[in-house]
Amino acid sequence: MQAKLLESNKINKIVDMLFELYPNAKYYLNFNTPIELVVASILSAQTRDETVNKLTAELFSRYKDCDAFSNATKEDLLKYIKSVSFADKKAENIIKTCKEIKSHYNGVVPNNMDKLLMLPGIGRKTANTILINAYGIVEGIPVDTWVIKLSNRIGLSQSNNADIIEADLKFKVDKKYWKNLAYVLKSHGKAICGNTPKCNSCNVNKLCMKNGV
Numbered sequence: 001m002q003a004k005l006l007e008s009n010k011i012n013k014i015v016d017m018l019f020e021l022y023p024n025a026k027y028y029l030n031f032n033t034p035i036e037l038v039v040a041s042i043l044s045a046q047t048r049d050e051t052v053n054k055l056t057a058e059l060f061s062r063y064k065d066c067d068a069f070s071n072a073t074k075e076d077l078l079k080y081i082k083s084v085s086f087a088d089k090k091a092e093n094i095i096k097t098c099k100e101i102k103s104h105y106n107g108v109v110p111n112n113m114d115k116l117l118m119l120p121g122i123g124r125k126t127a128n129t130i131l132i133n134a135y136g137i138v139e140g141i142p143v144d145t146w147v148i149k150l151s152n153r154i155g156l157s158q159s160n161n162a163d164i165i166e167a168d169l170k171f172k173v174d175k176k177y178w179k180n181l182a183y184v185l186k187s188h189g190k191a192i193c194g195n196t197p198k199c200n201s202c203n204v205n206k207l208c209m210k211n212g213v
Contacts, residue, residue, distance in 0.1 A: 006155040006209055008172045014154060014204045015177050015184075021203055022187040025180055027133045030056060034109035034134040035066045035098070038119075041126045042093055047084040055080055066107040069098035093121030111135040124163060138179045141169050146186040150193055155209025 006014070019025075028049045031037040036056070043052045059080040063069050077091040084090060097119045101109055109130065110116055116127035125144060131137040141147070143162040147169075151157040157168035173181060192198050199205045 006207070010207050011156055011172050012174050012177075014207050015173055015181065017204050017207075018184050018188055019177065019180070022184045022191075025183040025187040027129070027183060028186070029053060031133075032060070033065075034130065035069065035101070035107075036060050037130055037134050038097060038101075038109055038122075038126075039063075039069065039094055041129050042090055042097070042121045043081060043084050045090070046086070051083055055083055066098045066101050066109075069094055070102045090121065096120040097122065109134060111137060113139060124166065128166075132179055138175070141166050141173075141178050142182045143169075144182060144186070146189040147182050150185045150189055153193065153197070153208070153210050154204070 029037070029040040029044055030053045031040050039059070040052055040056050043056070059077075062080065063072060072095055074088070074091045074095065077094060078087055081087050081091060100119050101107060105115075111131060111134070113124075113127050113131065116122050116130060117124065122130075124140065125142045128140040128142040131139065132142070143151075143166045148160060148162065148165060151165050151169065152160070156172065157165040159165055159168065169181065170178070177184075192202050197210070199208075199210065202208070
């Protein structure tokens with residue numbers, strides 16, 4: 001039996017309430033340049049934000065631009081990123097991606113979804129993250145594990161597929177929320193709606209599908 005979905009007006013009411021609760025929610029990885037954002041985003045897959053932020057401080061002091069990363073060896077990068085999951089594959093993707101950016105885009109991270117998706121290790125979540133946080137371009141919504149979990153639980157989507165969830169959210173959620181929606185949902189997940197939801201402490205529990213609305 002498929003889970004029910006909330007109506008768009010209820011979804012936007014929930015989202016509006018969550019934005020009021022977490023007005024300072026923002027992207028969670030540290031970076032100063034678009035290429036640093038690319039690298040941090042690749043490293044973040046299935047790895048805690050705190051782990052990535054801890055190692056990128058030293059990593060970015062050693063590798064300062066696209067050219068430096070493209071000329072790195074996997075062995076060199078692994079000295080700095082060994083604490084992340086799948087470090088070997090991520091090192092390969094960072095080098096390959098930076099070589100592509102250097103050769104095809106003169107070392108400048110592209111601000112185009114299709115071009116970003118052609119880069120090694122870059123999926124829609126990462127591409128949306130780069131466009132939003134490096135260039136202020138909002139054409140989609142990054143869908144991470146928190147967005148998947150809360151979208152299903154609250155009643156925003158009934159799919160576990162990130163692309164379908166993004167399409168559902170784009171269809172039902174007012175575009176003014178897209179930029180920070182993922183970060184607001186993550187904040188709510190960490191504060192209230194984790195593995196054991198604190199429904200009695202939740203400000204949106206009366207509208208949430210989990211409670212049978």
